[in-house]
Amino acid sequence: MGEEVDTAFVQAPEHRPKSSVIVAEGIPLIDLSPINYQNEDTLLDSSIENLVKEIGSACKKWGFFQVINHKVPLDKRERIEEAAKKFFALGLEEKLKVRRDAVNVLGYFEAEHTKNVRDWKEIYDFNVQEPTFIPPSDEPDDEENVQFQWDNRWPQNPPEFKEACQEYAQEVEKLAYKLMELVALSLGLVPNRFRGYFTHNTSNIRLNHYPACPYPHLALGLGRHKDTGVLTVLAQDDTGGLEVRRKSDGEWIRVKPIFNSFIINVGDMIQVWSNDAYESVEHRVMVNSEKDRFSIPFFLKPALYTDVKPLEELLDDRNPPIYRPVNWGAIKVDGVDFEQLNLLLKVPSSYMFPL
Numbered sequence: 001m002g003e004e005v006d007t008a009f010v011q012a013p014e015h016r017p018k019s020s021v022i023v024a025e026g027i028p029l030i031d032l033s034p035i036n037y038q039n040e041d042t043l044l045d046s047s048i049e050n051l052v053k054e055i056g057s058a059c060k061k062w063g064f065f066q067v068i069n070h071k072v073p074l075d076k077r078e079r080i081e082e083a084a085k086k087f088f089a090l091g092l093e094e095k096l097k098v099r100r101d102a103v104n105v106l107g108y109f110e111a112e113h114t115k116n117v118r119d120w121k122e123i124y125d126f127n128v129q130e131p132t133f134i135p136p137s138d139e140p141d142d143e144e145n146v147q148f149q150w151d152n153r154w155p156q157n158p159p160e161f162k163e164a165c166q167e168y169a170q171e172v173e174k175l176a177y178k179l180m181e182l183v184a185l186s187l188g189l190v191p192n193r194f195r196g197y198f199t200h201n202t203s204n205i206r207l208n209h210y211p212a213c214p215y216p217h218l219a220l221g222l223g224r225h226k227d228t229g230v231l232t233v234l235a236q237d238d239t240g241g242l243e244v245r246r247k248s249d250g251e252w253i254r255v256k257p258i259f260n261s262f263i264i265n266v267g268d269m270i271q272v273w274s275n276d277a278y279e280s281v282e283h284r285v286m287v288n289s290e291k292d293r294f295s296i297p298f299f300l301k302p303a304l305y306t307d308v309k310p311l312e313e314l315l316d317d318r319n320p321p322i323y324r325p326v327n328w329g330a331i332k333v334d335g336v337d338f339e340q341l342n343l344l345l346k347v348p349s350s351y352m353f354p355l
């Protein structure tokens, strides 16, 4: 890029970062030590009452919180962080060998746009289930149960990349399921209420690299957006730059990096399931002119055949459903090709149709 900023990256004035940053009174910090998910049993609600309350209130007030004592081993996190740095440090030609395309959305991509403005970053995506079979229905004998399949695109270098990614994915997935038990309890549901939705999950992990940017006042690392899935478990490095839209007044609040913590946020599907008890909240990423930034979100997503709709247990005469059911695949089996499937998965909030 030359002297002039490429206009593709330039945010409209109202969406540009302000020079003053609000960090005070950030999102809630929650200590997860009361849970022990090494044991495979579901949670006992008596021992974790306070924790459940904290989670419920964070989901309601912010849609975002940070967790510590989450039991994801630090060495696994450091290993994927190192592997990501080494991968992004490769030459462009090498990275393009695993570039995503119209058929397979997984792999490397350097030209991501959010709301039609280019993001100042490069990414690498992989799915947690490998390969990801996507039965459009959970009926094995269903004649129309054509199997779609996505394969991860693993780069040759660095050699430890694939293993580092897979090992980290297993750990962070466990944490996500445990968090979903806490979310369920906080809504007055049985702890494993959500578990069935993830049998053929479409969860993925993204490695984000935000290079230092000479135009931090014009461009964003990632434009404002909400996460489409169920729940996001995000590892950010110590650079900082994530901002969350505060529900009370709409101000952008910077999320302070805390060593070995994860940032958790509610996605659109929890909003629908909870019939707006919890809301998916907008967030964005600043870039800075001196430092690169790396982050690793895990996006928890259900099976493609899942009908997302407000949970019956939460509805009554005074709380009627405000969303109509929409299929996560949102499409009929007939005539569906990979491209359409991929496109649908990428359209944010496309299934959120208030009645």
Ligand SMILES: O=C(O)CCC(=O)C(=O)O
Pocket (backbone or CB within 6 Å): 206, 208, 222, 227, 234, 236, 241, 242, 283, 285, 295, 296, 297
């Ligand atoms: O990099 C970050 O801190 C946030 C990333 C994010 O919001 C996303 O990828 O959806």
Ligand SMILES: [Fe+2]
Pocket (backbone or CB within 6 Å): 225, 226, 227, 283
């Ligand atoms: Fe996000």
